[in-house]
Amino acid sequence: MDQDSPVLFSRRGAMALATLNLPKALNALNLEMIKLLDRQLQEWAEDDSVACVWIEGSGEKGFCAGGDVVSLYKASSAYGEAPQTDYTTEFFSREYRLDYRIHTYPKPVVVWGGGIVMGGGIGIMAGASHRIVTERTRMAMPEVTIGLFPDVGGSWFLNRMPGRLGLFLGLSGAQFNGSDALFAGLADRLIADNERLATLDVLADLPFTREAAENHRLVSDCLKGQELRQDRQPASNLRAHYDQIQALTDFSTLPEVCDSITGYDGDDEWLQKAAKTLAGGSPLTPWVVWEQLRRGRHQSLAEVFRMELSLAVNLCASGHFREGVRALLIDKDRSPQWQPASLKDIEWREVERCFATPWPGEHPLADL
Template identity: 65%
Template sequence: MTQEAPVIAERQGALGKLTLNLPKALNALNLDMIDRMTAQLDEWEKDDTIACIWIDGAGDKALCAGGDVVALHRESGSYEEPRASRFVEEFFSREYRLDYRIHTYPKPIVVWGSGIVMGGGIGIMSGASHRIVTETTRMAMPEITIGLFPDVGGSWFLNRMPGRTGLFLGLTGAQFNGADALYCGMADRLLPSESKETLSATLAAQPFGSDVEHNRTLVSRVVQSLEMEEPARPPSNVRAHYDAIQNLTDAPTLPEVYRNIVNFQGNDEWLLRAAKTLKAGCPLTAWIVWEQLRRARHMSLADVLRMELALAVNMCSSGQVKEGVRALLIDKDRNPRWQPASLETVSRGDVERLFTSPWSESPLRDL
């Protein structure tokens, strides 16, 4: 592959390396990148000389800032003309299939999650066997701002966070750092950002063999040996705010939780920012977050991704995504005109329709 390719595939010893290579776009995922990564993982699974996979992002700003939402805006329906294009179905089907592949890959996968890791970037990172964050890591599932919802397995991993922190992060799109990711179970180790080359070189030099568990152990020991000392780590906002999050989300209905968060009266900047994002966000998304976590509580990962695929296609066809991306990235007026316009005007039927599969058989039925 040339250096201009959107995904660079190379080898370093027994390490197969995939680099997302759109640094000007913060390595946002497009369909070509998804397909290239999938094909390379398939090839390396059969290659006995590859013992471990490494995934990172070009540049020092991001692993991946999310999916190609501008393309989704172009291909999504509007409020006036609801439609689900073939592109939307293909994009999400192939993205979720890649995420599932990473979750179930037989060889160890190390993801270097430094800088911005949001949306689709979290989808790539969350299923890896060794998820690395650094002092520069900034993570979020900010889909409520564009009329989507926390997908790429969000129903799975948000449900596994401490207490109701997953609900709070899904509703508010609040950013969290590397220490937060460790606390929430979204990362395995926090390393100094300058240790990237040392880590990859050390991994490449390991005496890997044919035993996958032996190889996983070798990777774990190398990663652990470079972990950042506790005093140097950034403080965890989520851990520090755990009690406040529990209090704000301590209600049996979404409207009550919503009011608790958006009416927060303190002077804590992190909570105020979270409240502001929720208040300006898509009302339908808030209902989806509430409902997706309730429905997915005991689902398998495959069933979660099938549910999220139906949600993603339905949200894109309904006009929510076109309006959200328009306001944020196209016209940049930051004044989305959501329909329905408020939490109270969303009906139970509106929510049920979004969870109704548009197919007799899911495109992900074989997962």
């Protein structure tokens, strides 16, 4: 295997390993990585010698910081310009196919989510059968800061969090830790960060069989034995603030909810940061989050990804995404000039356009 490849593949007996290999970019997913990983997962699914898949990221900083938004920025439109929809359609359709494949994979998939796990990284992790976090895990769906939306199945997993935690996280982009991920249903086990290699060794030595259900049981029981003791796990902000988050989001309209969150005037730093992020974010994203969660509540997983593909391509073409990435990652002035500039200036027809299917023919994910 070429060690310069953006994804490395190897074997440990019946266990197949995939390593995202762009540590300097925090393993942010580009189109080549998505293609490589998806193709290899297809091969492993059909290979009887593979009983379990392990996915991790290289480097010390994290599993995956999200998607390669800079390349998407280059293909997206500025305000009033024509977008390059071919690239954005290919990128997101391939990414969502990969995420869907992991959600529906016939064999156990273990994802080691240590360090930074955001955006597209959560997309890979969310669908895995065994999702591991550590005491160093830092997660977020921070798309409000770049004029996108919590995609990669966010319409699915945010809707399945307790109470209105999913709405709060989708609107505010608030960071959360491994204990939060357990509480919110985005992780299954919290294992000490320095136990990664030991955990991999124990899993590789399991007496795997040709029965997927039995292999799932073996992996589950093994990881349960590796979990960090409760008294050594970090405190959960989502658990501690659950009642307060419920109160902040207990309104029937989006403007009321946003006013409530951004109007927080307490001394809790975590809630202060969430309020500040929402206040400075794209005024279009909250409307999209509100509507995507409403529409996605009773959709199938395939319907969720089809809806999100339309949203992703349309939002990249809207200019909000381009302005957000410009301010955060290109010019780095952190002063996005949103158009329109405020939540109340967004017309509902603009929100509806985000959900319209932008392709004249068959939807690219029609076969899911």
